[in-house]
Amino acid sequence: MGKKSKSLPIPEETLQLLVPPTSYPIVDTHTHLHSTFETYKKTYPEGKYKDAWEFVRGLYEGRSVEAIVDVWCDAPVLKNEWKALVDSADKKELWGGLEYYFVMGVHPHEAQLYTDEVEKDILEAMQHPRCVGWGEIGLDYHYDNSPREIQQEVLRRQLRLAISLKKPLTIHTREAEEDTERIMKEEVPVDHRIHVHCFTDSPEWAARMLSHFPNLYIGVTGVITYATNLNTSNVIRQMVPIESSLTSPDSQLRILLETDAPFMTPSNLSVSSINPALKNKRFPLCHTAMVPWTAEFVSRVINGKTNGGSSGSGTPANAEVVNADGADSAWDAERVMRVARENARAMYGV
Numbered sequence: 001m002g003k004k005s006k007s008l009p010i011p012e013e014t015l016q017l018l019v020p021p022t023s024y025p026i027v028d029t030h031t032h033l034h035s036t037f038e039t040y041k042k043t044y045p046e047g048k049y050k051d052a053w054e055f056v057r058g059l060y061e062g063r064s065v066e067a068i069v070d071v072w073c074d075a076p077v078l079k080n081e082w083k084a085l086v087d088s089a090d091k092k093e094l095w096g097g098l099e100y101y102f103v104m105g106v107h108p109h110e111a112q113l114y115t116d117e118v119e120k121d122i123l124e125a126m127q128h129p130r131c132v133g134w135g136e137i138g139l140d141y142h143y144d145n146s147p148r149e150i151q152q153e154v155l156r157r158q159l160r161l162a163i164s165l166k167k168p169l170t171i172h173t174r175e176a177e178e179d180t181e182r183i184m185k186e187e188v189p190v191d192h193r194i195h196v197h198c199f200t201d202s203p204e205w206a207a208r209m210l211s212h213f214p215n216l217y218i219g220v221t222g223v224i225t226y227a228t229n230l231n232t233s234n235v236i237r238q239m240v241p242i243e244s245s246l247t248s249p250d251s252q253l254r255i256l257l258e259t260d261a262p263f264m265t266p267s268n269l270s271v272s273s274i275n276p277a278l279k280n281k282r283f284p285l286c287h288t289a290m291v292p293w294t295a296e297f298v299s300r301v302i303n304g305k306t307n308g309g310s311s312g313s314g315t316p317a318n319a320e321v322v323n324a325d326g327a328d329s330a331w332d333a334e335r336v337m338r339v340a341r342e343n344a345r346a347m348y349g350v
Contacts, residue, residue: 009043009284014274015059020292024337025066027344028288030136030170030197030219030258033070034081036285039262043284052085057096063289066341067099067350069258071170073136075106075113077121089130101350103133103170105162111146111154119161126165132348134162135170136197139183142174152179159187168193168348177205185212193347195219198260203234210239210254217256217347220340222266222286225297233301242304245330250339253302256347257294257340261286266293295340296333303331 037052049055056065072082082102089100104125106114125131137158139151146154162169171194173180188194190213197219199206209216224232236255240248262285269290271281300306344350 010271010278010281011275012044012047014271014278015283015285015287017063017269017289018274020063020289021296022292022333022337023064024292024334025064025341026288026291026337027066027257027341027350028068028259028261028291029195029256029340029344029348030071030221031068031261031288033068033085033261034072034078036262036287039285053088053094056098057094059287060098060289061096065098065288067101067344068288069132069344069348069350070100070102071136072102072104072125073107073110075110075115075118077104077118077125079121082125086125086128086130099350101130101132101348102128103135103168104131105135105137105158105170106154107136108138108140108151108155108172109143109145111151113146114150114154114157119157123161126167131167132350133168133170133193133195134158134165135195136172137162137170138172139176139180140172140174141176141179148179152183155183156187159184163188163192168195171196172198173201175201177201181205181209184209188213191215195256195347197221197256197258198223198264199232199235200229202231203238206235207238215346217254217343219258220255220294220298221258221260221264222269222290222294223260223264224294224301225267233306236298236301240302240331242302245302245304248302248330250335250342253336253339254343255298255336255340256343257291257298257337259286259288259290259294261288261290266290266297268297269293292333292337295336298336299331299333302336 033052037055049058086102088094104122137155194213194216198221199218218235223229239252265283265286271278
């Protein structure tokens with residue numbers, strides 16, 4: 001029996017996507033452009049985009065991408081890489097008009113690699129006018145790539161420095177609710193700006209944190225569309241209950257839209273909807289132009305059109321129409337995008 005042929009990726013042009021559910025300007029508040037472009041090059045070694053700037057101009061042309069917040073969270077710091085992108089941020093023609101901002105910190109996975117030299121490099125980056133926050137930092141007890149005691153120590157150290165510089169915080173927390181809450185309430189002023197990115201933890205924890213920190217926002221990625229994740233949708237429902245969605249003020253929806261690219265492709269955006277011949281194929285990477293599909297799913301959650309994530313085929317799992325009286329939906333993708341855009345301005349000043 002011959003060798004099984006390697007499954008080829010989807011055609012590169014499929015990354016251009018469909019017409020989005022809304023053309024409202026996109027602000028992706030958490031992406032990893034360097035990693036996303038590296039994933040693209042590994043997937044398409046002969047691809048048409050030769051550098052990150054070509055990638056951005058090519059994929060985002062006509063997609064209303066207004067700004068990105070790029071996240072650098074490696075240790076040691078990727079100094080040459082971040083400086084090349086950041087120092088070009090004012091060259092609008094290079095970016096196709098997109099505004100580039102960034103945050104920097106050491107991810108909990110790499111906490112054991114945190115050193116005085118790493119800290120010195122981060123502090124240098126904090127002086128750049130395009131640096132809008134410190135992160136992503138936090139605790140991750142799912143993988144435990146660094147010992148928990150070291151994760152906690154490094155988190156406290158970075159929190160104290162960020163607060164001393166009045167830098168907003170980008171927080172990563174996974175299966176570490178109790179320790180994250182305790183440390184943040186001990187270290188972070190109540191009114192500090194906080195972005196809990198790619199939220200998947202419990203709605204109860206979210207409620208406590210939102211109540212304690214009035215300038216805290218919940219980051220929503222494509223993971224909200226996954227059938228394995230009900231928590232993020234339930235957090236949205238806590239903010240904007242279905243029964244009051246028609247009259248809920250925009251300020252109740254304390255979310256930021258993000259991709260965490262190259263991860264977390266929204267599952268309500270299927271490859272086969274772009275090219276029916278590519279049934280059962282998946283996107284090899286996520287990118288910023290996918291944000292409107294996450295916004296669309298959020299609007300469905302608020303309007304009571306879905307109970308949870310998506311089955312992966314583009315159809316929301318356990319879908320049901322709660323607003324069965326025929327009333328107009330209170331929320332749509334554009335409204336979600338507009339609210340999230342204002343929240344991004346409040347959070348990061350972008």
